[in-house]
Amino acid sequence: xxxxxxxxxxxxxxxxxxxRWQTVLIWVVTIIWFAPVVWIVATAFxxxxxxxxxxxxxxxxxxxxxxxxxxxxxxxxxxxxxxxxTAGTLAIALPVSTAAxxxxxxxxxxxxxxxxxxxxxxxFLPPVIIVIPLFVVFKNLxxxxxxxxxxxxxxxxxxxxxxxxxxxxFDALPxxxxxxxxxxxxxxxxxxxxxxxxxxxxxxxxxxxxxxxVSWNEFxxxxxxxxxxxxxxxxxxxxxxxxxGDAWDIMASMGLFIIAPMLLISRFVQRYFVKGLVSxxxx
Amino acid sequence: MNERYxxxxxxxxxxxxxxVTLFYPLVQSMMYSLHDWQMSRSTxxxxxxxxxxxxxLVLHDPDFMGSVWVTLxxxxxxxxxxxxxxxxxxxxxxxxxxxxxxxxxxxxxxxxMSPALIGISWRFMLSPExxxxxxxxxxxxxxxxxxxILSNAAWAMxxxxxxxVWHWTPYFMLTFIGALASLPQETLDAAQVDGAGSGRxxxxxxxxxxxxxxxIAILLKTIFSLKMLDQVVxxxxxxxxxxxxxxxxLVYTTAFRYYDIGYASAMAWLLAIVMIVLALIYSRFTMExxx
Amino acid sequence: xxxxxxxxxxxxxxxxxxxxxxxxxxNDGEFMVFLGPSGCGKTTTMRMVAGLExxxxxxxxxxxxxxxxxxxxxxxxxxVFQNYGLYPHMTVRDNIAYPLKVRGTARAxxxxxxxxxxxxxxxxxxxxxxPRELSGGxxxxxxxxxxxxxxxxxxxxxEPLSNLDAKLRSSMRAEIWRLQKELNVTTIYVTHDQIxxxxxxxxxxxxxKGVIQQLGTPEEVYNxxxxxxxxxxxxxxxxxxxxxxxxxxxxxxxxxxxxxxxNGSHGDVVVGVRPEDVALSSPEMGLxxxxxxxxxxxxxxxxxxxxxxxQKVCVRCERSLRCEIGATVGLTFxxxxxxxxxxxxxxxxxxx
Numbered sequence: 012x013x014x015x016x017x018x019x020x021x022x023x024x025x026x027x028x029x030x031r032w033q034t035v036l037i038w039v040v041t042i043i044w045f046a047p048v049v050w051i052v053a054t055a056f057x058x059x060x061x062x063x064x065x066x067x068x069x070x071x072x073x074x075x076x077x078x079x080x081x082x083x084x085x086x087x088x089x090x091x092x093x094x095x096x097t098a099g100t101l102a103i104a105l106p107v108s109t110a111a112x113x114x115x116x117x118x119x120x121x122x123x124x125x126x127x128x129x130x131x132x133x134x135f136l137p138p139v140i141i142v143i144p145l146f147v148v149f150k151n152l153x154x155x156x157x158x159x160x161x162x163x164x165x166x167x168x169x170x171x172x173x174x175x176x177x178x179x180x181f182d183a184l185p186x187x188x189x190x191x192x193x194x195x196x197x198x199x200x201x202x203x204x205x206x207x208x209x210x211x212x213x214x215x216x217x218x219x220x221x222x223x224x225v226s227w228n229e230f231x232x233x234x235x236x237x238x239x240x241x242x243x244x245x246x247x248x249x250x251x252x253x254x255x256g257d258a259w260d261i262m263a264s265m266g267l268f269i270i271a272p273m274l275l276i277s278r279f280v281q282r283y284f285v286k287g288l289v290s291x292x293x294x
Numbered sequence: 295m296n297e298r299y300x301x302x303x304x305x306x307x308x309x310x311x312x313x314v315t316l317f318y319p320l321v322q323s324m325m326y327s328l329h330d331w332q333m334s335r336s337t338x339x340x341x342x343x344x345x346x347x348x349x350x351l352v353l354h355d356p357d358f359m360g361s362v363w364v365t366l367x368x369x370x371x372x373x374x375x376x377x378x379x380x381x382x383x384x385x386x387x388x389x390x391x392x393x394x395x396x397x398x399x400x401x402x403x404x405x406x407m408s409p410a411l412i413g414i415s416w417r418f419m420l421s422p423e424x425x426x427x428x429x430x431x432x433x434x435x436x437x438x439x440x441x442x443i444l445s446n447a448a449w450a451m452x453x454x455x456x457x458x459v460w461h462w463t464p465y466f467m468l469t470f471i472g473a474l475a476s477l478p479q480e481t482l483d484a485a486q487v488d489g490a491g492s493g494r495x496x497x498x499x500x501x502x503x504x505x506x507x508x509x510i511a512i513l514l515k516t517i518f519s520l521k522m523l524d525q526v527v528x529x530x531x532x533x534x535x536x537x538x539x540x541x542x543x544l545v546y547t548t549a550f551r552y553y554d555i556g557y558a559s560a561m562a563w564l565l566a567i568v569m570i571v572l573a574l575i576y577s578r579f580t581m582e583x584x585x
Numbered sequence: 586x587x588x589x590x591x592x593x594x595x596x597x598x599x600x601x602x603x604x605x606x607x608x609x610x611x612n613d614g615e616f617m618v619f620l621g622p623s624g625c626g627k628t629t630t631m632r633m634v635a636g637l638e639x640x641x642x643x644x645x646x647x648x649x650x651x652x653x654x655x656x657x658x659x660x661x662x663x664x665v666f667q668n669y670g671l672y673p674h675m676t677v678r679d680n681i682a683y684p685l686k687v688r689g690t691a692r693a694x695x696x697x698x699x700x701x702x703x704x705x706x707x708x709x710x711x712x713x714x715x716p717r718e719l720s721g722g723x724x725x726x727x728x729x730x731x732x733x734x735x736x737x738x739x740x741x742x743x744e745p746l747s748n749l750d751a752k753l754r755s756s757m758r759a760e761i762w763r764l765q766k767e768l769n770v771t772t773i774y775v776t777h778d779q780i781x782x783x784x785x786x787x788x789x790x791x792x793x794k795g796v797i798q799q800l801g802t803p804e805e806v807y808n809x810x811x812x813x814x815x816x817x818x819x820x821x822x823x824x825x826x827x828x829x830x831x832x833x834x835x836x837x838x839x840x841x842x843x844x845x846x847x848n849g850s851h852g853d854v855v856v857g858v859r860p861e862d863v864a865l866s867s868p869e870m871g872l873x874x875x876x877x878x879x880x881x882x883x884x885x886x887x888x889x890x891x892x893x894x895x896q897k898v899c900v901r902c903e904r905s906l907r908c909e910i911g912a913t914v915g916l917t918f919x920x921x922x923x924x925x926x927x928x929x930x931x932x933x934x935x936x937x
Contacts, residue, residue, distance in 0.1 A: 033386065034393065036386060037386060037387065037393055037394065037397055038393075040383065040386065040397075041397040041400055041401065044400070044401050044404065044460070044464075045400045045401065045403070045404075047404070047415065047416070047419060047460075048403055048404060048407070050419065050426055051411075051415045051418075054418075103311075106307075107307040107308045107311060108308060110304040110305070110307065110308065111304060111305050111307070111308035111309070113304055114301055114302075114304040114305040115305070118301045120305075128577040128580070131577075132570075132573045132577065133312075133316060135517050135521075135569050135570070135572070135573040135576075136320075136521075136566060136569065136570075137520070137521040137523075137542055137545075137562060137565050137566055137569060138521070138523070138542075139521075139523065139542050139545040139546055139549075139558075139562045139565070140319075140320065140323050140545075140559075140562040140563065140565070140566050141315070141316065141319035141320060141323065142549075143319075143323055143326065143549050143555060143558060143559055143562065144318070144319040144320075144322035144323050144326065145315070145319050146549075146550075147322070147555070148319075148322075163314070163315055164315065166311050166315055167311075167312070167315030167316050167319075170308055170311050170312060170315075171308075171312060171316070174308055199296075199297070199300055200300065224406055227408070228406075228407070228408030228409070228410070228411070229408075230408060230409065230410035230524045230527075230528075231523055231524055231527070231546075234527065235546075235550060245408045245410040245411060245524075246410075248410060248411060248414045248528065249414075249527075249528065259418045259424065262414055262415075262418065263415075263418075266411050266414070266415060269407075269408050269411050270403075270407055270408075270411065273403060273406040273407060274403065277399055277400075277402065277403055277406070278399060478668065478670070480666045480667070480668050480669070480670035481670050481671070481672060481673070483635075483637050483664070483666065483670060484664065484666060484670030484671070484672075484728075484731075485672070485683075486636070486637065486656070486657040486658060487635055487636075487637070487657045487658075487662060487663065487664040487741075488658075488663075488683050488684040488687055488731070488735075489657075489658040489684055489687040489688055490658065490683075490687045491658065494687065499672060502674040503673060503674055505674075
């Protein structure tokens with residue numbers, strides 16, 4: 012009997028069907044936990060008056076959303092910045108990390124055992140510590156408030172972690188495949204590209220989803236390094252706090268754009284994003 | 295010969311990026327921390343002051359000590375609550391039934407949300423007069439006027455902790471579910487036949503076997519709690535007063551509001567040293583468990 | 586000490602039948618073995634007796650109690666698992682004493698009883714160790730001790746020896762037999778190994794695809810298999826089974842017509858005879874003839890396989906016998922060692 016049956020019964024040992032109270036509890040917990048998300052999304056569609064009341068039923072309107080696109084909020088531009096920065100980060104991070112992951116997996120380097128942990132340890136540094144020097148450097152290079160600077164900074168924590176994740180996948184693939192290809196006549200590079208990478212795609216996909224989520228949601232570096240032109244969505248949220256009071260409906264609209272990709276790929280997020288992080292903690 | 299080029303060639307881009315974006319800033323940051331530099335006054339680094347920044351912080355700066363205290367007040371409850379609720383949810387939602395699978399999928403979404411968005415959203419929901427929390431409270435306890443939550447020092451911290459728990463718990467729940475599934479089913483069967491009820495089985499059989507996973511989880515969550523920053527910026531801005539001014543936030547304001555670069559860097563390094571120690575403990579733990 | 590009764594017991598998962606309407610009574614103090622290949626339903630049946638699975642239909646009685654829907658902890662049964670099911674974080678002593686702890690026995694009494702039982706299975710030296718420090722055989726004995734310490738009404742054992750190496754298996758087999766005899770507890774033992782069944786059981790229930798094929802003593806099941814499945818399952822090497830026709834008391838088999846071996850007419854049948862019941866002779870003297878196909882030395886005997894008109898017949902011979910491959914030999918056997926089965930249904934026809 013495998014432990015998979017524990018999943019069916021709950022590790023507490025409940026037999027046969029789940030007791031009624033457990034089912035109720037699952038519903039209650041799920042609803043309470045998820046309700047805030049629903050509330051935020053709903054607020055984006057509420058007419059201004061309803062935003063500040065408890066009305067659950069309302070006439071959905073696109074007013075707030077449309078207002079968000081015009082000055083001074085300019086959600087359209089901010090959205091575009093987020094897209095460009097994230098896409099750029101991914102475009103650079105994935106190939107670079109995959110290559111490095113392969114190198115770490117198949118070759119020996121001085122300090123061997125330590126490297127995977129060093130890679131992982133980069134996730135434990137407080138971002139505040141590197142943002143100060145980077146701010147100075149970008150200021151001197153006149154790169155403040157540019158999308159490029161955000162991409163560079165994102166890479167600082169995405170590349171090590173993606174490398175670590177993908178390395179884990181390569182480790183699980185026996186070297187036989189590329190060796191067979193090389194005996195068949197391919198160069199190692201070709202073998203990697205045509206044989207190894209396709210098989211490691213799930214791992215690379217996991218790293219891609221992780222990188223996407225982290226980059227899309229990134230706030231702090233963008234806050235420090237941008238002012239107008241390169242402002243991304245999460246930072247744009249702050250701009251809805253004006254002297255007249257906080258424009259919650261605008262914020263909810265912006266929030267909707269931030270959260271939309273997560274909702275769309277939620278099934279994959281659970282499988283890949285969390286799995287990538289979970290295997291790190293448990294391993 | 296070719297292999298050698300390939301070996302380093304594959305690694306080079308990543309190494310270059312890390313060197314530029316990580317190693318160099320770390321070194322520079324250490325440099326700054328040993329100098330006095332008020333960016334508001336000059337664009338060039340000031341004089342070398344050795345460790346006096348560090349000394350000032352630890353011995354003469356009540357704001358710093360206050361912030362350390364605030365960080366602790368935040369970290370300990372957030373870690374404890376995340377572990378306890380995470381375990382409870384893991385037991386509740388483990389299983390391949392449709393209900394549980396979908397519940398897990400929904401619960402993961404708060405985890406995938408930008409912490410900044412979470413901060414702002416909860417700020418909205420907790421605001422007196424407009425916030426849904428306030429409205430619900432008014433319905434439940436008649437006569438309770440506009441309740442200030444984020445403008446009350448104690449309640450602001452409570453809110454910060456609870457929001458962080460709301461954000462992180464799903465991740466640890468999934469970790470624990472994975473750990474639960476790897477427990478040998480026979481051991482649980484044996485306990486049932488031996489006569490133990492569900493509660494006993496959980497506390498005497500399941501939990502002791504989860505100790506290693508729990509230890510790592512506690513370590514990880516502590517590290518994540520220590521460096522938490524986005525929610526403070528968007529939800530409380532360190533306030534009211536300095537009631538929720540965690541260390542990362544203090545570094546942020548010191549560097550980018552007061553432009554005291556040297557001092558802020560020293561502060562950041564003090565925080566980083568604590569976290570590096572924790573990271574070393576983490577690596578010792580995971581190294582031991584490798585076959 | 587109790588009678589275990591299964592009444593019309595069934596277990597189904599959707600369309601898949603695990604156990605199909607079984608009724609069975611196990612006597613007080615009896616050692617009952619459920620024998621069969623994987624998937625035959627033996628483990629499922631036992632798990633239903635333990636309370637780890639709920640029946641889809643039917644009842645289970647232990648003694649005077651209908652325990653069909655009772656929780657395992659309320660049934661007073663003890664179980665030994667295939668992978669031992671020990672608690673890795675507890676010492677051997679705590680593992681053994683756990684059933685007592687759960688029932689509220691005081692610490693001193695628990696320790697004393699655990700030690701007494703440990704002595705019975707020769708584990709006194711290892712009481713303070715943890716399972717990971719023990720060998721497979723030692724862990725198995727801890728599992729046994731934990732089952733015994735409670736003096737339950739029923740012992741359940743789920744292939745307890747299958748993870749041990751061959752030598753250990755036979756010595757543990759003897760220990761289990763000795764313990765059960767001494768404690769006289771009703772025991773249900775599940776295995777796919779027919780040697781374990783033969784040596785340990787008072788009665789054997791041979792199962793296949795959720796149905797009990799035959800219930801009887803080891804001798805009955807071995808000497809008078811009630812159908813083709815049981816005939817082929819019991820015995821190593823397995824019984825030789827040859828297609829034939831029975832008409833007017835004449836068996837038409839492998840090109841020969843044999844008289845004086847069976848009565849009546851039946852049409853298509855399968856004739857079975859065990860390798861140890863067949864003897865080699867000169868081709869003229871044999872009831873059947875064939876060419877030597879191969880021979881295998883097993884140490885205590887020689888197994889010679891002869892090709893008889895395309896059928897392979899295995900003969901167990903005295904260990905110094907040698908033959909040439911391809912040589913023609915005769916095969917003889919006696920009427921009382923012949924089994925005749927219906928070719929369609931597999932049911933036993935003769936001897937009645």
